[in-house]
Amino acid sequence: MTTIYDIAKRANVSSMTVSRVINNKGNISEATRKKVEDAIRELNYIPNSAAQSLNLKKTKLLSLVITDITNPFFTKVARGAIDKANQMGYQLILCNTDEDYEKESEYIDALIAKRVDGVIIAPTGDASLKNLKKLMKNRIPFTLIDRKIEDVPCDMVLGDNYEGTRFLLQHLIKNGHQRIAMVHGPLSISTSKERYQAYVETLKLNDLTVNPSFLIEDHYKQEDQLAGINHLLELPEDERPTAFFAVNNFIAIKLIKQLRQGGLRVPEDMAVVCFDDLELFIELDPFLTVSSQPAYDFGYIGTQLVIERVEGDSPTGYRSINLKPELVIRKSSGTSIKE
Amino acid sequence: MTTIYDIAKRANVSSMTVSRVINNKGNISEATRKKVEDAIRELNYIPNSAAQSLNLKKTKLLSLVITDITNPFFTKVARGAIDKANQMGYQLILCNTDEDYEKESEYIDALIAKRVDGVIIAPTGDASLKNLKKLMKNRIPFTLIDRKIEDVPCDMVLGDNYEGTRFLLQHLIKNGHQRIAMVHGPLSISTSKERYQAYVETLKLNDLTVNPSFLIEDHYKQEDQLAGINHLLELPEDERPTAFFAVNNFIAIKLIKQLRQGGLRVPEDMAVVCFDDLELFIELDPFLTVSSQPAYDFGYIGTQLVIERVEGDSPTGYRSINLKPELVIRKSSGTSIKE
DNA sequence: CTGTTAGCGCCTTCAG
DNA sequence: CTGAAGGCGCTAACAG
Numbered sequence: 078m079t080t081i082y083d084i085a086k087r088a089n090v091s092s093m094t095v096s097r098v099i100n101n102k103g104n105i106s107e108a109t110r111k112k113v114e115d116a117i118r119e120l121n122y123i124p125n126s127a128a129q130s131l132n133l134k135k136t137k138l139l140s141l142v143i144t145d146i147t148n149p150f151f152t153k154v155a156r157g158a159i160d161k162a163n164q165m166g167y168q169l170i171l172c173n174t175d176e177d178y179e180k181e182s183e184y185i186d187a188l189i190a191k192r193v194d195g196v197i198i199a200p201t202g203d204a205s206l207k208n209l210k211k212l213m214k215n216r217i218p219f220t221l222i223d224r225k226i227e228d229v230p231c232d233m234v235l236g237d238n239y240e241g242t243r244f245l246l247q248h249l250i251k252n253g254h255q256r257i258a259m260v261h262g263p264l265s266i267s268t269s270k271e272r273y274q275a276y277v278e279t280l281k282l283n284d285l286t287v288n289p290s291f292l293i294e295d296h297y298k299q300e301d302q303l304a305g306i307n308h309l310l311e312l313p314e315d316e317r318p319t320a321f322f323a324v325n326n327f328i329a330i331k332l333i334k335q336l337r338q339g340g341l342r343v344p345e346d347m348a349v350v351c352f353d354d355l356e357l358f359i360e361l362d363p364f365l366t367v368s369s370q371p372a373y374d375f376g377y378i379g380t381q382l383v384i385e386r387v388e389g390d391s392p393t394g395y396r397s398i399n400l401k402p403e404l405v406i407r408k409s410s411g412t413s414i415k416e
Numbered sequence: 417m418t419t420i421y422d423i424a425k426r427a428n429v430s431s432m433t434v435s436r437v438i439n440n441k442g443n444i445s446e447a448t449r450k451k452v453e454d455a456i457r458e459l460n461y462i463p464n465s466a467a468q469s470l471n472l473k474k475t476k477l478l479s480l481v482i483t484d485i486t487n488p489f490f491t492k493v494a495r496g497a498i499d500k501a502n503q504m505g506y507q508l509i510l511c512n513t514d515e516d517y518e519k520e521s522e523y524i525d526a527l528i529a530k531r532v533d534g535v536i537i538a539p540t541g542d543a544s545l546k547n548l549k550k551l552m553k554n555r556i557p558f559t560l561i562d563r564k565i566e567d568v569p570c571d572m573v574l575g576d577n578y579e580g581t582r583f584l585l586q587h588l589i590k591n592g593h594q595r596i597a598m599v600h601g602p603l604s605i606s607t608s609k610e611r612y613q614a615y616v617e618t619l620k621l622n623d624l625t626v627n628p629s630f631l632i633e634d635h636y637k638q639e640d641q642l643a644g645i646n647h648l649l650e651l652p653e654d655e656r657p658t659a660f661f662a663v664n665n666f667i668a669i670k671l672i673k674q675l676r677q678g679g680l681r682v683p684e685d686m687a688v689v690c691f692d693d694l695e696l697f698i699e700l701d702p703f704l705t706v707s708s709q710p711a712y713d714f715g716y717i718g719t720q721l722v723i724e725r726v727e728g729d730s731p732t733g734y735r736s737i738n739l740k741p742e743l744v745i746r747k748s749s750g751t752s753i754k755e
Numbered sequence: 756c757t758g759t760t761a762g763c764g765c766c767t768t769c770a771g
Numbered sequence: 772c773t774g775a776a777g778g779c780g781c782t783a784a785c786a787g
Binding site for chain 2: 078121123124125126127128130131134136138140145146147149152153155156159160163168169170171172173184186187188189190191192211214215326327330333334355356357358360361362364365
């Protein structure tokens with residue numbers, strides 16, 4: 078492995094001079110700079126960043142911690158994060174927690190060991206507070222994306238779950254739906270909780286009763302069946318829901334699959350709406366009515382905020398960026414119904 | 417930042433002893449091991465891997481270099497790679513080249529600087545040879561996935577482009593199609609070239625003529641329109657193609673969009689088939705007829721192979737793993753046609 | 756404008 | 772079973 082000393086020897090200068098031209102620091106005569114640069118090129122020298130990190134306490138490494146890159150929302154988030162990171166000269170380590178707090182913990186430890194400069198994280202749930210504190214103890218700045226955790230001093234990039242939910246529900250209500258069921262995730266995840274609360278509030282505001290049996294919880298894990306759906310479908314037609322609000326597109330798809338297995342067509346027999354778009358899919362068959370969130374921006378801006386903090390360019394206070402959803406009406410919500 | 421010396425002091429031992437318990441190396445009395453472990457826990461000590469790397473010349477860092485994480489094929493590949501990497505105690509740096517050789521070069525330099533232990537790469541094209549040579553010069557093992565480059569001594573995980581193409585074309589031919597057009601990518605990418613060659617061979621084997629104007633090249637970049645399609649569609653109905661073979665699903669979607677803009681329905685007016693599945697999509701609406709490749713395995717096995725090489729567990733010779741595609745017949749290819 | 760010295764945090768080697 | 776010395780490749784701080 079060629080080192081700074083090999084270059085120094087070849088260029089007849091000291092290692093410091095080499096270091097200076099590499100980092101463009103201090104004043105160097107054009108002549109020696111050229112000598113050094115030639116030597117670097119001739120020997121194909123590339124600085125060892127482990128050695129640099131040891132000195133500078135900076136690794137130029139960031140990490141994006143999400144639940145699953147395979148979820149189209151997070152795929153886009155990842156693309157945004159990588160783009161910004163690279164643009165600013167950082168590399169990005171990707172971690173999938175699969176909604177599992179333990180996995181998240183292990184990753185956080187590994188990232189601390191790697192001394193990453195910053196972390197962009199969509200936490201697995203409120204319990205993640207402990208993991209975030211570990212980051213803080215190690216002075217690793219992080220920004221929370223998509224999911225909020227209370228009382229954590231950090232930058233955040235969040236969606237507007239209240240507004241997104243309201244868009245979707247009012248669209249259904251306007252179409253005549255009165256019995257709207259919801260499939261949500263664990264309430265320990267802020268997005269799920271907020272959408273849940275917004276659901277309750279919006280129904281009330283519209284003088285609709287909130288039927289507890291219409292609230293179905295999913296675990297955000299891989300199991301194929303949503304428990305409790307079939308039970309709902311067995312209700313007499315004038316009692317069963319006419320529409321479903323799924324808390325995200327993953328769940329909406331599970332749901333639609335299950336409805337079809339139960340012999341129901343979407344949207345003819347049941348309207349379905351959800352959060353988050355299905356990028357490629359919509360090009361082929363614009364089907365799902367969604368509150369579309371700017372996933373790419375979650376990653377891009379989230380990364381920008383950590384980098385600013387890493388490099389000391391941040392204001393003293395913490396910032397909270399709010400990204401607005403957009404209602405996109407497509408087939409799955411059907412048209413007006415008459416009871 | 418707490419170091420090995422802080423632990424040593426607190427446990428009343430030398431730093432060497434601490435290092436030994438961390439790495440489980442050499443013999444240590446149970447008593448001192450416990451003392452050290454307690455100190456580590458009390459101080460929340462986590463070893464600095466930059467320092468470790470500097471000594472050991474191992475970073476426990478791998479990198480996956482693909483063209484675009486947003487492409488569903490590569491999303492799956494990434495998931496497989498991350499899973500295997502973590503399972504073996506490595507972290508994964510993700511890079512998107514966007515089919516751009518220059519970007520790829522920059523990434524390779526950055527990865528060399530980071531002294532990653534290994535790279536899993538789907539090269540941008542034949543020109544990537546130069547980048548791979550740079551890796552070799554720096555003794556960084558890599559495995560080629562999905563796309564092959566001639567005469568590079570390394571492990572590879574490849575699909576069977578010939579078979580996949582044949583599956584698709586024979587399915588169309590069996591359905592009565594005789595004029596089958598193809599949309600391929602740059603021939604400097606092995607997958608595209610092999611599918612192209614397989615297309616020509618398969619048509620010939622079936623006594624169909626290969627019409628040069630039916631061969632359309634796309635650049636695998638983001639532009640929205642496929643040049644040359646509209647020209648084909650203007651042909652009289654008994655001369656224009658009745659089916660399209662798109663070299664991957666990204667292109668198939670572009671194509672279908674464009675066909676529809678031209679007033680053609682798929683599959684009623686035009687059959688379309690392609691490589692690679694659209695995971696989530698197929699749950700909602702099983703539409704595209706594809707040669708489905710085990711994308712996850714490309715990443716998983718590719719990563720396994722590098723790790724084996726990094727850790728010296730590999731055989732002397734280089735391995736080439738062949739992953740078989742599976743023909744999945746769905747709507748987009750329609751049913752039999754009669755001319 | 757350039758060089759010397761020392762140290763980042765850890766592990767290898769060699770003693771004891 | 773444990774410790775002391777030295778070095779991995781680089782840069783900060785100081786000299787000249």
